[in-house]
Structure formats: C-alpha cells, structure tokens
Amino acid sequence: MIAIIDYDAGNLTSVARAITYLGYDNGVTRDVQQILAAERIIFPGVGAAGSAMASLKQLEIDAALREAFQRGTPILGICLGTQIILEYSEENQTPCVGLVPGAVRAFSPDIRDANGARLKIPQMGWNRISPQQEHPVLAGVKTSDEFYFVHGYYPDPSRPEHIVAKTAYGIDFASVIGYRNLIATQFHPEKSGRPGLAILDNFCHWTP
Amino acid sequence: MLSKRIIPCLDVREGKTTKGIRFENNVEIGDPVEMAKFYYEAGADEIVFYDITASSDKRGIMIDVVRRVAEAIFIPFSVGGGIRTVEDMRAVLLAGAEKISVNSAAILNPDIISQGAKAFGNQCVVLGMDVKFVGKRPEIPSGYEMVINGGRKPMGIDALEWAQKAESLGAGEICLNSIDADGTQDGYEIPLTSLISSHVSIPVIASGGAGKPEHLLDVLTRGEADAALVASMVHYGAYSISEIKSFLHSHGVKVRTTW
Numbered sequence: 001m002i003a004i005i006d007y008d009a010g011n012l013t014s015v016a017r018a019i020t021y022l023g024y025d026n027g028v029t030r031d032v033q034q035i036l037a038a039e040r041i042i043f044p045g046v047g048a049a050g051s052a053m054a055s056l057k058q059l060e061i062d063a064a065l066r067e068a069f070q071r072g073t074p075i076l077g078i079c080l081g082t083q084i085i086l087e088y089s090e091e092n093q094t095p096c097v098g099l100v101p102g103a104v105r106a107f108s109p110d111i112r113d114a115n116g117a118r119l120k121i122p123q124m125g126w127n128r129i130s131p132q133q134e135h136p137v138l139a140g141v142k143t144s145d146e147f148y149f150v151h152g153y154y155p156d157p158s159r160p161e162h163i164v165a166k167t168a169y170g171i172d173f174a175s176v177i178g179y180r181n182l183i184a185t186q187f188h189p190e191k192s193g194r195p196g197l198a199i200l201d202n203f204c205h206w207t208p
Numbered sequence: 209m210l211s212k213r214i215i216p217c218l219d220v221r222e223g224k225t226t227k228g229i230r231f232e233n234n235v236e237i238g239d240p241v242e243m244a245k246f247y248y249e250a251g252a253d254e255i256v257f258y259d260i261t262a263s264s265d266k267r268g269i270m271i272d273v274v275r276r277v278a279e280a281i282f283i284p285f286s287v288g289g290g291i292r293t294v295e296d297m298r299a300v301l302l303a304g305a306e307k308i309s310v311n312s313a314a315i316l317n318p319d320i321i322s323q324g325a326k327a328f329g330n331q332c333v334v335l336g337m338d339v340k341f342v343g344k345r346p347e348i349p350s351g352y353e354m355v356i357n358g359g360r361k362p363m364g365i366d367a368l369e370w371a372q373k374a375e376s377l378g379a380g381e382i383c384l385n386s387i388d389a390d391g392t393q394d395g396y397e398i399p400l401t402s403l404i405s406s407h408v409s410i411p412v413i414a415s416g417g418a419g420k421p422e423h424l425l426d427v428l429t430r431g432e433a434d435a436a437l438v439a440s441m442v443h444y445g446a447y448s449i450s451e452i453k454s455f456l457h458s459h460g461v462k463v464r465t466t467w
Contacts, residue, residue, distance in 0.1 A: 013304050017279055047329040113209055120411045126211040126253055126464045146464040150331045168209055191284050193467045
C-alpha cells in the first residue's frame with residue numbers, strides 16, 4: 001500500500017484521488033505503524049511550516065519519516081512536504097525534518113522576471129522545470145510540460161547533486177529534489193494534468 | 209517563467225451549469241462534471257465554479273458536484289457562492305476543491321478571510337470582488353465601488369482599499385469582476401484591472417467582458433492581470449481554449465501550450 005501522510009496540512013484528498021485514478025492501492029493515514037509498514041510514502045501538504053512541524057512532532061511522524069528514509073522506502077514529497085524535509089525553514093523560523101541538507105527560503109518581495117516586471121508572491125500557476133540530471137521519476141517529462149505551483153517559499157538544498165530540476169521565478173530555485181530513495185517536487189503533480197500524473201505513475205513503480 | 213492562466217467559469221445552480229448574462233435570464237447548458245472534464249482535456253489551466261443556488265438547504269448538491277469533479281480532473285479548481293463560514297469552506301475543500309472564494313460574505317464579515325487563511329492557508333482563499341465604476345468621490349477615491357447582490361447593492365466601499373485590506377487579512381488571490389463589463393463581451397475593464405493588480409502583490413484574475421481573444425491579450429498585458437476568466441465565448445463554442453492560447457502565444461504572452 002502507498003501511505004499518504006495526513007498531518008492536518010491541507011487537502012490530501014486530491015493526492016489520494018490522483019493515485020486512485022492511476023490504479024494504485026493507497027490510504028490516507030497518520031498512524032506511525034501504517035506509515036512504517038507502507039511500500040511507499042507520499043508526504044504532501046499545504047500551509048505554513050510552523051504549524052505543520054508542530055503537528056508532525058505531536059503525531060511522531062517526523063521520527064517515522066526519518067526511519068522510513070533510512071530503511072529505503074520510496075518517499076515522494078509534495079509542496080510543503082518538499083520544504084519540510086530540509087533542515088530549516090525561514091517560514092516561522094522552523095527547524096524541520098532534515099532528511100536533506102539545506103533550508104527553505106522566502107522569495108524576496110521585489111523579485112522580477114527577465115523583462116523587469118514585478119512578480120507576484122506567492123508564485124501561483126503553471127511553470128516549467130529544467131532537469132539538471134536524469135531521474136526515473138521524471139521519465140517522459142518534456143521541456144514544454146508545465147506544472148502547477150503555489151508557494152511563497154522555495155527549497156534551497158545545500159548540495160547541488162540533490163537538485164534534480166530547477167524552475168525560474170525571479171531566481172532559479174530547486175523545484176525537484178532527489179536524494180537516495182527520496183524524490184520531492186515543489187509543484188503539485190496531482191494538479192498538473194497529464195505530465196503530473198505521469199510523475200506520480202513513475203513514482204508508484206520506482207525502485208530506487 | 210510563469211504562464212498566464214485561462215480559466216473557464218461555470219455557474220452552477222442546483223447541480224446544473226448555467227450562464228448568466230448580466231446575472232439574469234440564466235439558461236441551462238449542461239452537467240458541470242462533464243463540462244469540467246471537457247475543459248480539463250481542452251487545456252484550461254484552472255476552473256472556477258460559482259454556485260448560484262440561493263438556499264443553504266441545497267448546499268449538499270454542490271458538495272456532491274465538487275466531489276465528482278475532483279475525481280475527474282487533475283488541475284486546480286475553485287468554488288464560490290454562498291460560502292459564509294469556515295465550516296462552509298472546510299466542506300468544499302474536503303470535497304476536493306483547491307480554493308474557495310468569498311465575496312459578499314467577506315464584505316459583511318472581513319474576519320472570514322483571516323479565519324479561512326489561518327485554517328487552510330492563504331493560497332486557499334480567493335477574494336471575489338464585484339466592482340462598479342461610480343466616479344471619484346471622497347468615500348470612493350479610486351472611482352470604483354464594491355457592490356453585492358449581483359451589482360444591485362452599492363456598499364460604499366472603495367474597491368482598491370478593499371483589495372488591499374483583503375490582501376493584508378490573508379487573501380491569496382483576487383478574482384476581480386467588473387459589473388459594468390460582465391455579460392457584454394465587449395472586453396474586460398482594463399483600467400480597473402490594472403489599478404488593482406498593480407497595487408497588490410497577490411495574483412489577480414480578470415473577470416467580466418471576455419468576447420474574443422484580443423480581449424484576453426489586452427487584459428493580460430495592459431491590464432496586468434495574472435489570469436483571465438472566460439465564459440460565454442468558450443461555452444457557446446465561438447472559441448476553443450486552444451485557439452485562445454495560440455493567439456496569446458503568437459502575441460508573445462507566455463501560456464501553457466502542452467497538456
């Protein structure tokens with residue numbers, strides 16, 4: 001079974017619906033034993049880092065995630081889930097789970113595009129990704145494919161080898177992070193149409 | 209670089225889609241779930257549902273529509289209309305919508321914005337604004353006034369001041385509807401859109417007046433909108449989403465061209 005972690009951080013039903021649509025057995029859970037027993041783990045989330053980490057700690061899911069990561073269970077982070085696998089978030093000055101070295105930073109309020117136009121924060125909408133390395137979970141993604149982003153903070157892994165793809169929004173930030181059995185997207189694959197579903201499908205039979 | 213979004217708007221009454229012209233004489237044109245699937249496959253970037261069912265005892269019908277839409281499409285969609293409390297928001301979000309939009313309820317009770325943002329995150333809370341041009345006067349310095357009840361009731365609130373206040377309360381996006389342009393198909397109200405969009409840092413969706421692709425080009429460039437709502441021009445088959453996007457792309461507007 002694929003465990004979709006529920007920690008009071010936003011709408012998990014859309015992730016579960018996409019996985020069900022693709023035909024994979026899944027369950028939304030906050031039970032540590034179920035999470036540790038799962039074949040795969042999806043770690044989604046929207047909202048703020050501070051309350052998300054407080055909730056993860058209270059449910060003892062942060063420790064379960066570290067253990068599953070050490071055991072080699074394939075883990076997919078999505079959006080806030082991708083941010084709080086890093087060590088620290090500038091959002092609410094929050095120490096995070098720390099599976100991947102690096103921090104989460106706020107977009108600067110005066111970021112501009114290549115033409116000098118002021119960019120809105122949060123980034124909300126469709127943008128492309130530029131792969132920095134090959135990864136099985138991104139198999140079949142075309143350079144013209146776009147993905148749905150909603151975020152005011154961005155992941156900034158300290159080691160370049162953990163950056164699987166980048167996206168331009170005023171700056172080039174890491175929109176896909178990969179480290180061993182972990183892959184994590186800042187965008188929402190469950191809301192990105194066909195290319196997003198392809199990424200979810202790839203994850204569901206990925207053998208790291 | 210972020211794409212400009214093209215967003216079909218579906219008015220839903222008692223579980224069926226309608227299209228209002230100046231908010232009156234709505235005619236039934238189809239099943240919302242089928243229409244959502246159609247637009248999802250046609251390349252819409254997002255879909256807005258507006259529930260015009262007036263009575264609260266029929267809210268369950270809309271929740272069921274939201275649930276069935278969420279099983280069928282894998283792009284974001286929002287739901288507005290009749291949302292007055294955090295519990296209303298929760299029901300719609302749990303049924304599978306990405307965002308909820310509040311309009312008159314937020315004018316009457318601005319705290320709903322901050323309560324929703326706190327409970328679900330700013331990105332979930334869209335401020336719907338119905339705006340009418342009334343000319344500048346001391347209490348309406350921008351010349352644009354907030355109205356409710358489909359434009360019939362002026363509220364004595366300046367549209368620009370309200371947009372900025374809503375942003376500070378935690379609204380994550382604004383869906384800006386010009387009552388004067390709505391239903392005309394003569395083009396979006398460009399000065400209004402540009403005024404609001406340049407004075408807030410959150411994305412602005414332009415609404416009201418779309419009749420041809422040139423109107424979208426205008427509001428996404430001169431109007432500084434981040435997204436454009438379309439209704440009749442696509443519902444009745446005059447233009448496809450793909451035609452609109454090709455037109456915008458050929459005029460240098462970044463749009464999502466593969467899906």
